[in-house]
Amino acid sequence: MSDLNQPQVQEQEQEQLPPDLKGRLRDSYNAIAPLYNMWSLAYQGYRMRYTCKLLEFMRKFKQQRHQSPKEHAFIKPTDDGTGYEYKAPNPEHLKGMNALEVGCGSGIPVAEILLAKDMTYFGVDLSVTQINTALQNFQYQTDHLQASWLVGDMMDLSFPPGAMDVIIGFYSLIHLPREEQQVFLKRAWGWLRPGGMLMINFGREELVSEVSENWLGHEKGWMFWSNWGEDTTMEILEGLGDGDEEGDGGGEGDGGKAEVLLKEITEADGEDPAFVWVIVRKSGGLEPRARHFEFPAE
Numbered sequence: 001m002s003d004l005n006q007p008q009v010q011e012q013e014q015e016q017l018p019p020d021l022k023g024r025l026r027d028s029y030n031a032i033a034p035l036y037n038m039w040s041l042a043y044q045g046y047r048m049r050y051t052c053k054l055l056e057f058m059r060k061f062k063q064q065r066h067q068s069p070k071e072h073a074f075i076k077p078t079d080d081g082t083g084y085e086y087k088a089p090n091p092e093h094l095k096g097m098n099a100l101e102v103g104c105g106s107g108i109p110v111a112e113i114l115l116a117k118d119m120t121y122f123g124v125d126l127s128v129t130q131i132n133t134a135l136q137n138f139q140y141q142t143d144h145l146q147a148s149w150l151v152g153d154m155m156d157l158s159f160p161p162g163a164m165d166v167i168i169g170f171y172s173l174i175h176l177p178r179e180e181q182q183v184f185l186k187r188a189w190g191w192l193r194p195g196g197m198l199m200i201n202f203g204r205e206e207l208v209s210e211v212s213e214n215w216l217g218h219e220k221g222w223m224f225w226s227n228w229g230e231d232t233t234m235e236i237l238e239g240l241g242d243g244d245e246e247g248d249g250g251g252e253g254d255g256g257k258a259e260v261l262l263k264e265i266t267e268a269d270g271e272d273p274a275f276v277w278v279i280v281r282k283s284g285g286l287e288p289r290a291r292h293f294e295f296p297a298e
Contacts, residue, residue, distance in 0.1 A: 016209060017177055022126065022153050024222050025175055029127035031220035037106055037133070039216055044109055046201075046266060047170055050277050051113045054166065054199050057261050057279060058094065061195060094119050097165040100191070102154040102184075103172020107134035110168060111147065119166070121147045124154055155180055162193040169200040178208070178226050182236055189240040194256050194284025198237075203227035204265060204274035230276050234263070237280050256282040 018024065029036065095118035101110050104123030111121050115138065125131050128151045141147040154172070167188045173181050181202075188198060206229030215221035228236070240258040262279040 018211060018224060021177070021224060025224060026126040026128075028215075028220060028222045029125075030129045032216055032218045033106075033127055033129040033133065035216055035218055035221075040105075043272070046275075046277070048109050048113065050170075050199065050201075050262075050264075050279070051110050051168070053262060054168075054197060054279055055094075055113070055117065057197060057281070058097075058166070061281070096120065098122065098163060099166040099168065100124070100159075100164050100188075101168045101170075102157075103169055103175070104134060104149075105130045107137050107147075110170065111138060114166075115141050115147060118146075122150070122164075123147065124150045124152060124157065126151070126153060154184060157187075159191040161190050162196075164188075164191045165193060165196045167192060167196070167198050171201065173200055174202060174225050174227050175223075176226065178228055181226070181228065181233075185236055185240065189256070189258075189282065192256070192282045194282055196282050197261070197279055198240075198282070199277075199279045201275045201277045202230075202233050204230045204276050206232070230265075233276070234260075234278070237278060240280070241282065256284055259283060 097119045099114045099119045100122045101107075102124050104111060104125050105127075107123055111123055111134065114121050121141070123131070123134055125134075131149045131151050134149055135142055138147045142149065154169075155176070173184065176184065185198075185200075192198060203225070205227070207225060207227040210225045212221070212223045215223040227233075238258055238260065241256045259281045260278065261281050262277070264277045266275050266277065268274045
């Protein structure tokens with residue numbers, strides 16, 4: 001996130017990528033992770049709010065799929081043991097659903113919320129310091145294979161089509177060059193199963209390239225941001241599944257039209273620019289996801 005109070009910020013009119021961009025971002029977040037985690041507490045309410053909104057949509061569509069109880073029910077013994085009855089699935093039950101978060105940081109609060117709903121969680125971050133913190137925060141879930149963690153670049157990820165029910169990226173895509181943002185969104189769309197949901201945020205204003213040499217006042221806090229802005233990013237999201245993806249083995253080209261379920265804007269507050277928060281649903285919802293795959297190795 002861009003800090004408007006920092007003096008040493010350079011904004012480029014044309015996209016000129018700094019050398020070793022990902023390596024410098026990795027080193028910076030390793031150095032500033034404790035400071036960042038403290039600073040970002042002021043913005044945790046946004047992450048919590050929109051993660052909870054995502055769960056509301058998931059419950060809503062699950063209830064719609066189970067409006068005919070006998071069609072989707074399972075049979076269980078009656079309480080008195082004299083026979084059997086139909087038992088409709090509980091729409092609150094999300095066990096077995098797969099969630100991927102890119103730029104997961106320490107896992108708080110998104111992983112905390114999703115794991116509490118018994119979802120299977122996959123967290124990816126460039127920073128080994130953040131992933132080690134996440135491992136400490138969620139040791140039990142990690143030991144019991146409910147949570148998995150990877151140190152790496154989201155652009156290096158690859159999953160089978162339909163592997164994920166939810167993909168989340170808060171304050172993370174803005175660290176990618178703009179062309180990579182578009183490529184990643186197309187790949188992520190392929191990883192979603194029909195009926196799956198993509199939830200991201202991004203800057204409202206277009207930003208070709210911005211660099212800070214000492215973000216958060218830290219001498220090793222070098223940082224980079226880039227952003228298509230509200231109009232172009234929404235065009236990209238609304239066009240997902242139109243069939244124009246090239247399909248390079250990273251999950252692209254797996255159809256399913258995009259339905260925007262939520263679009264809200266949090267205005268600039270003097271320390272942070274305005275952000276757009278979006279939840280997009282992939283059409284469909286009856287096909288089973290790919291259940292068996294390995295989390296990519298580093």
